[in-house]
Amino acid sequence: MKEILFNEKQIDEIITKLASKINKDYENCEDIPVLICVLKGAAPFMHDLIKKLNFPMKLDYIQLSSYNGTSSTGVIHLKKDVSENITNKRVIIVEDIIDTGTTLNYLKDYLNIKYKPKEIKLCCLIDKIPARKVKLDADYVGYYLNESKFLVGYGFDYNELFREVPYIFVPDNEDLNKWDELLKKNN
Numbered sequence: 467m468k469e470i471l472f473n474e475k476q477i478d479e480i481i482t483k484l485a486s487k488i489n490k491d492y493e494n495c496e497d498i499p500v501l502i503c504v505l506k507g508a509a510p511f512m513h514d515l516i517k518k519l520n521f522p523m524k525l526d527y528i529q530l531s532s533y534n535g536t537s538s539t540g541v542i543h544l545k546k547d548v549s550e551n552i553t554n555k556r557v558i559i560v561e562d563i564i565d566t567g568t569t570l571n572y573l574k575d576y577l578n579i580k581y582k583p584k585e586i587k588l589c590c591l592i593d594k595i596p597a598r599k600v601k602l603d604a605d606y607v608g609y610y611l612n613e614s615k616f617l618v619g620y621g622f623d624y625n626e627l628f629r630e631v632p633y634i635f636v637p638d639n640e641d642l643n644k645w646d647e648l649l650k651k652n653n
């Protein structure tokens with residue numbers, strides 16, 4: 467039986483809390499921050515989050531990949547760069563989940579070196595603490611997960627599948643076998 471980790475209501479509650487923290491920090495900020503969504507996983511999260519933020523902002527998107535199946539490959543590819551000017555701007559990176567930390571660590575260094583923003587803050591829906599391989603602390607975390615579970619739904623994918631599911635669940639081996647079959651047939 468698959469385990470539902472967060473249903474839609476629970477996800478909404480997590481995002482509401484997170485948004486109120488971010489609103490407090492930015493309500494008197496004279497700069498316009500640029501929120502950068504890390505595609506594709508963080509898209510549902512960012513689009514729900516911004517509806518609860520109440521300061522002027524710009525949105526941008528960047529795409530990286532490091533995952534294959536249920537584990538991180540550790541090798542990062544930049545698939546799509548930002549399009550807004552972020553030099554000397556305040557940036558908030560919006561990510562779905564921090565696992566080993568490799569992706570966000572790479573992204574922070576990449577943006578700092580190439581564009582020299584004024585500030586980079588990290589915001590993630592879930593922080594998988596036990597999986598961390600590089601030191602990285604997010605500024606805004608929706609939920610600290612103390613187990614190294616592989617999650618699917620609400621942006622989290624299994625080989626690109628199930629990002630559209632509105633809740634977050636932990637697949638079992640039966641699910642994984644079924645999905646591998648489906649993927650094989652649709653190859």
Ligand code: IMP
Pocket residue numbers: 504507532533538561562563564565566567568569570615616617618622623624
């Ligand atoms: P990291 O570089 O190991 O921190 O991995 C971060 C990226 O791996 C995230 O942007 C996610 O896209 C992906 N990822 C990490 N954990 C999971 C998971 O449990 N399910 C699906 N994707 C995940």
Ligand code: MG
Pocket residue numbers: 504505506507508562563
């Ligand atoms: Mg991601």
